[in-house]
Amino acid sequence: MxxxxxxxxxxxxxxxxxxxxxxxxxxxxxxxxxxxxxxxxxxxxxxxxxxxxxxxxxxxxxxxxxxxxxxxxxxxxxxxxxxxxxxxxxxxxxxxxxxxxxxxxxxxxDAYQAKEELEAAEARSKQVLRRLNKANGARYTFDDIVAVSPEAMRVKELAQRIAATEATVLLESESGTGKELYAQAIHNASARSAGVFVAINCANFNANMLESELFGYAEGAFTGAKRGGKMGLFEAAAGGTLFLDEISEMDIGLQAKLLRVLQERRVRPVGGLKEVDVDVRVIAACNADLPQYVRDGKFRKDLYYRLSTFPLHIPPLRERPADISPLANSILNELSHKLRRPFTLTDDAVECLQAHDWPGNVRELRNALEFSAYLTPSGVISRAALPSDLLRQHEDAGLTLAQRTRNFEKREIRRLLDKNGTGLEGKKKTAAQLGISLASLYNKLNASEF
Structure with a gap:
């Protein structure tokens, strides 16, 4: 040779x-x-x-x-x-x-030198991850959570105590209540605050895609797999927190694999042979009735008990009206920085906000205020500047069902006449769209003030 x-x-x-x-x-x-x-x-x-x-x-x-x-x-x-x-x-x-x-x-x-270089590279990576985490990850703390009502204060205080532990947390509440806000605050108040905060919405993926996102995959695991494989979010969030939003929508088969990861603290990438140790705190969230999902066979009972070590129920906005005004002021302060002009609410606007039942919770409140802010050059948001849906509900507050029905009819007739015109042809078209005769339309117009 x-x-x-x-x-x-x-x-x-x-x-x-x-x-x-x-x-x-x-x-x-x-x-x-x-x-x-x-x-x-x-x-x-x-x-x-x-x-x-x-x-x-x-x-x-x-x-x-x-x-x-x-x-x-x-x-x-x-x-x-x-x-x-x-x-x-x-x-x-x-x-x-x-x-x-x-x-x-x-x-x-040479081995020591390589070890020192790897440690230096790891330290640099951790610094980059911390900067990315602060810039794009967990931005919110408990200081950002507005809680004035007794109901909201109790939840916030409990969340602060839970943050000091390593326990898995389950956030159960309606859509728009601020579940990710709480998840980020818990992460930033925990011993893992220097680590990364990674969030994923389980409802956005089918079972196979979600499995590869969470656990990663080995090279050649499936058609289209990247060369060299891909790291999963459990590994990517090592030393930090993984937030699983809408966990109720996870496939029942994948739930079994998630349960094993939570129990064993090890993951096996899709198509891989070796398991990998993971050091991650999991915070899960959903707006569904998980106990009912368990009864219906759509969610594993053992996984539910494993996740709900510390369940946190964030009350919807309609159950804490005392928080509406301070929340609105907090949101307007953010908008003031964004749009570079101050905003205030008039008393009649506050009254209208408090009369609304907020099915979309804090998210709906934010959208309503942003809508009003863009359409209010003066910065003073009055009742008239609020979205029409809020005004209609405010008008109907305290009325009987018959009175609310009449108001609804008036609004619909007015809307269609504005669209079709108030001439004879417009009225004929409006009556046809409402499914009533032209004579009935005239009777309603004569009985109401337009």
Whole structure:
């Protein structure tokens, strides 16, 4: 077996010690790093080593064992008089014919240097992750949660106590109540605040896609899989918090895999053979009735109990009217910074906001105020500047069902007449769209003030 000049030059450039022997155990090549190692051990220059039997120079050498078995020997640690090193040994085949063996020696000094470089790279990565986390991840703290009513204050205080633990948290509440706001606040008040906060909405993925997103996948796991595989969110959130929103919509089969991850703290990537340890705190959230889902067989009972170690129910806005005004002021302060002009609410606007039942909760309140802010150049938001849906409900407050029905009829007739016109043809079209006769329409117009 012979090496050309290019191969010799490449091996000589390496810091690892390289030794190549033929099938008789004769040294075919030893690179500069390996010869320096031998000279150091011998206390002087031992001269050329090629052509000598390896075990004549090093009686304990195990590279010849590789020739006997035809299989590699990996991750061996050896210690000589002055040096400690790691060695991997491989057989060399030409087709199916064994023609020799090669050993690769990594010296302790190089291993330490590599370890220090890896640690430095890891530290830099953690700094980048912290900056990304603060910029794009968990931005909110408990200072951002407005809680004036006793109901909201109790939930906020409980969440602050839970944040100090490592327990899994389940946020159960209606849509728009601020579940992710609470999840971020819990993360930032926990011992994991320096780690990343990763959020995923389980309702946005089918079962297979969600599994690969959460657990990652190995190379070749499925058609279209990325070369080298992909890290899952459980690994990406290591040392931090993983927020699973809309967990009620997770496939029942995937729920079993999630339960095992929560119990074992290990994940197996899709198509992978090895499990990976994960150190993640999980916060789950849903706006569905999970106990009812359990009864209906759509959610695993064991997973529900595992998630609900600390259940937190965020009350809807209609159950805490005392929070509406301070919440509105907080939102308007944000809008003031965004639009660079101050905003205030008139008393009649506040009264109208408090009369609304807010089915969309805080999200709906934010949308209503943003709508009003954009349409109010003066910055003073009065009742008239609020969305029409809020005004209609305010008008109907305190009325009987018959009175509310009449008001609804008036609004619909007015809307269609505005669209179709108040002439004869417009009235005919309006009556047809309402499913009543033209005479009935005239009766309603005569009985109401338009």
């Amino acid at each position: 012979e090496l050309n000049a290019a191969a010799r030059a490449a091996f000589d450039a390496m810091s690892e010690g390289i030794t190549i022997i033929d099938t008789d155990g004769i040294i075919v090549f030893g690179n500069r790093a390996y010869r320096n190692f031998l000279n150091k051990e011998a206390g002087g220059d031992i001269g050329p080593i090629e052509g000598y039997r390896l075990r004549d120079l090093r009686p304990g050498a195990r590279l010849p064992d590789v020739l006997e078995k035809g299989k590699p020997i990996l991750h061996q640690t050896r210690q000589e008089i002055q040096d400690f090193y790691f060695v991997n040994m491989y057989p060399i085949y030409e087709g199916e014919r064994l023609i020799g063996g090669i050993s690769v020696v990594t010296f302790l000094e």
